Amino acid sequence: MDDSYSRIAPGHRIEGTIRAGSDLVLEGHLVGRLESDHEFVVEEGGILEADTTARRLVVRGVVVGDVEASEQVIVEGTGRIQGDLRTGRLSLHPGGAISGRVETNAEVRPPRGGTSRGTSTRGRAGAGAARTSSFTERRAGERDWSAPPRSATEPPRGEPAARPAEPPPPREEVVERSGEPSTEAGSSPGAEPSREVVEEPAWSEPTRPGEDEARPPRDEER
Amino acid sequence: MAETIIGSDIAIDGEITGEEPLTVHGTVRGNIRVRDAVTIARSAQVEADIESESVEVSGYVQGNVGASDKIDLKSGGRLVGDCRAPRVLIADGASFRGNVNMQGQQ
Numbered sequence: 363m364d365d366s367y368s369r370i371a372p373g374h375r376i377e378g379t380i381r382a383g384s385d386l387v388l389e390g391h392l393v394g395r396l397e398s399d400h401e402f403v404v405e406e407g408g409i410l411e412a413d414t415t416a417r418r419l420v421v422r423g424v425v426v427g428d429v430e431a432s433e434q435v436i437v438e439g440t441g442r443i444q445g446d447l448r449t450g451r452l453s454l455h456p457g458g459a460i461s462g463r464v465e466t467n468a469e470v471r472p473p474r475g476g477t478s479r480g481t482s483t484r485g486r487a488g489a490g491a492a493r494t495s496s497f498t499e500r501r502a503g504e505r506d507w508s509a510p511p512r513s514a515t516e517p518p519r520g521e522p523a524a525r526p527a528e529p530p531p532p533r534e535e536v537v538e539r540s541g542e543p544s545t546e547a548g549s550s551p552g553a554e555p556s557r558e559v560v561e562e563p564a565w566s567e568p569t570r571p572g573e574d575e576a577r578p579p580r581d582e583e584r
Numbered sequence: 585m586a587e588t589i590i591g592s593d594i595a596i597d598g599e600i601t602g603e604e605p606l607t608v609h610g611t612v613r614g615n616i617r618v619r620d621a622v623t624i625a626r627s628a629q630v631e632a633d634i635e636s637e638s639v640e641v642s643g644y645v646q647g648n649v650g651a652s653d654k655i656d657l658k659s660g661g662r663l664v665g666d667c668r669a670p671r672v673l674i675a676d677g678a679s680f681r682g683n684v685n686m687q688g689q690q
Contacts, residue, residue: 368610379597
């Protein structure tokens with residue numbers, strides 16, 4: 363067997379810093395800091411509570427913490443990210459959710475993963491975990507992904523998105539979505555209950571103009 | 585197959601806890617507390633205290649190892665630290681430096 367194959371099984375918890383020089387699959391619970399120069403997959407049921415630097419991140423479970431990906435982030439239908447996201451390319455599939463600042467086409471230095479010692483960290487390990495408690499508590503009950511209320515982070519529909527006082531970096535946006543079909547879909551009955559954000563048409567299905575018309579108006583303001 | 589496998593290109597600084605078996609090919613520094621079984625494979629470099637039901641060492645371990653069933657130090661394995669288990673096996677060709685306690689005081 364290839365001894366570089368790696369997975370963290372359900373029920374296992376790792377607390378600390380992980381540096382991965384090969385692909386790694388998380389089905390358990392990882393708390394702290396993660397640096398991978400390969401692909402990191404958070405499977406459904408897996409929880410990553412860490413500030414993360416990776417080349418590719420695939421999310422089918424839960425990620426709490428800031429994420430930087432030099433290449434690509436894929437949030438699948440069951441995936442959730444709570445934290446700021448900087449990535450080269452982003453694919454957010456229907457049902458998936460991101461709560462936090464998002465920047466695509468970001469210049470992210472490829473992480474130095476692997477087993478090399480002394481990799482510099484940003485000294486922020488645990489930053490993701492620190493703000494996690496309420497998030498995981500909520501998760502422990504019912505998977506109430508509709509919280510927080512939309513009004514907390516989004517302006518009323520039909521108005522320009524409120525921006526912080528300082529000018530936001532180019533292409534930065536705040537995405538807050540619920541996995542459930544929200545009430546806004548009621549205004550356009552034919553619209554899909556969830557939408558897909560595809561930032562790089564070159565590698566994935568381009569956004570079709572016809573879909574835009576069926577979407578809620580706030581999509582067009584971006 | 586609910587097993588955690590830490591591959592040879594993975595380095596962990598911290599604590600691993602859980603129930604299902606754990607196999608380490610890579611680097612772990614800190615603590616390992618896994619209920620069922622811990623296997624330290626040939627390529628592994630572990631600087632950690634290990635607690636489990638049974639622990640098999642074919643790689644390098646620096647730290648104290650405690651097992652409620654047995655510790656199996658394989659040929660080629662290297663262990664620096666104390667062993668505490670009702671059954672301790674040390675194969676010909678293994679290297680070991682430390683104390684052995686087979687009194688069963690868990």
